[in-house]
Amino acid sequence: MNIDNPIIFFGTEDFSAVSLQRLIDDKFNIVGIVTKPDSKKGRGQKISMPKVKEIGIANNIEVLQPNRLKEIIPFVAKFNKPTGVLVSYGKIIPQSIIDLFNPGIINVHPSLLPLYRGPSPIESTILNGDTVTGVSIMLLSKEMDAGPVYLQEKITLSGTETSTYLYDSCGKIGSEMLAKALPKIIKGELEPINQCDDRASYCNLLTKEDSIINPNNITSYQAERKIRALEIYPKSKITICDNTIIIKKASITTNPNSKELSVKFKDNNYLVLEQLIAPNGKIMDGKAYKNGYINKMH
Known part of the structure; x- marks a missing residue:
């Protein structure tokens, strides 16, 4: 599907790359990629670039790696209210940045929100022995994973899944949901529903x-x-x-x-x-x- 609306993609982890590649394959108009700076990884501590950056370079898409998010404001301003998409970026987005986008920044989160708001929903699902998990497409808010939800898809668990398997499964499912929902969201044909904060649970950064x-x-x-x-x-x-x-x-x-x-x-x-x-x-x-x-x- 060819969507002309300019999209700026936020993502850093390998989980992000699946959704980015799907949007590129489906001919969405990705005008920029915002990702974290290159970092040292592995035993050799070699400098490594995020996979989304590699995809950006391969597809001639401009890649921004700001130390501070306000550095992207001049770039975003060039497109007059683009749509934002965020998948596992790794930084809290302030409201001042969210407000630069229309209808805002769309987020793929691998849990059935409001369950497991936070940075480790997949690991928490396995740790707690849950029998069901899922993926949520939501509108980003300044509060962590608290924005209204456009749609969700459930995944039944067998109790043998590893984090690698679930990241892969949720990544593929999330990318498909995003690609299908984004045109409707951009056209205003899909309205998000507020989360029930009373049912919210939270997960922590793993150490x-x-x-x-x-x-x-x-x-x-x-x-x-x-x-x-x-x-x-x-x-x-x-x-x-x-x-x-x-x-x-x-x-x-x-x-x-x-x-x-x-x-x-x-x-x-x-x-x-x-x-x-x-x-x-x-x-x-x-x-x-x-x-x-x-x-x-x-």
Whole structure:
């Protein structure tokens, strides 16, 4: 669908790139991309550009990487009230910037708002063992994820999803919803409905402290969900025989095999560590780690 209305896209994370590429493929008029400055990533701390910047360069779209958002005001002013689209940008947008756009800035959020307002809705969904999640298309407001909602789509969960899987699923679904809804939003044919603030729940920015698993403090089920939820960042770490390892995959059992690497939790169940990252950085299965690093289970 060819939409002539100028659109400025805000996004930084890989989750953003799916929606940006879909809008470009559908011939929307993307006149600019606003993303965070390039940053150091990985063990080598190499300077890395956001994926949306790569897409912008490949499609000859101007890319802005402001340290302060007010730096984009002259660029936005050139287009006389463009439409804004924001997907996982990573900064709070002040009302003074939102007001530069018509009808405002449209946001893709991977939760069934007003549930999980905040920066980690996908991880929170898995951590809490939810059976349903979804994606919301909303009109951005200065309060975090509190704006009125245009439409939502539910996703039924099996209880085995990882954060990588859900980011991928929600990214694809969100991009399809956005591409279909945006023409109607721009034409004023789709009206958003206010959220019920009384039902709102919030999630926090994840930190490295969240990665620690203490078998004495949580159940095996909580630990297994944590491993799936924090798979991307900050990952799940456990200390066994004075060595800290990163757990990539685990399962719950009441009767562990002596050959497997298993840990007892406070609910008296065991977590079988099926795949992990050893202290030397190598990915290996639990049995190999037990044979190589541990002479005797404690």
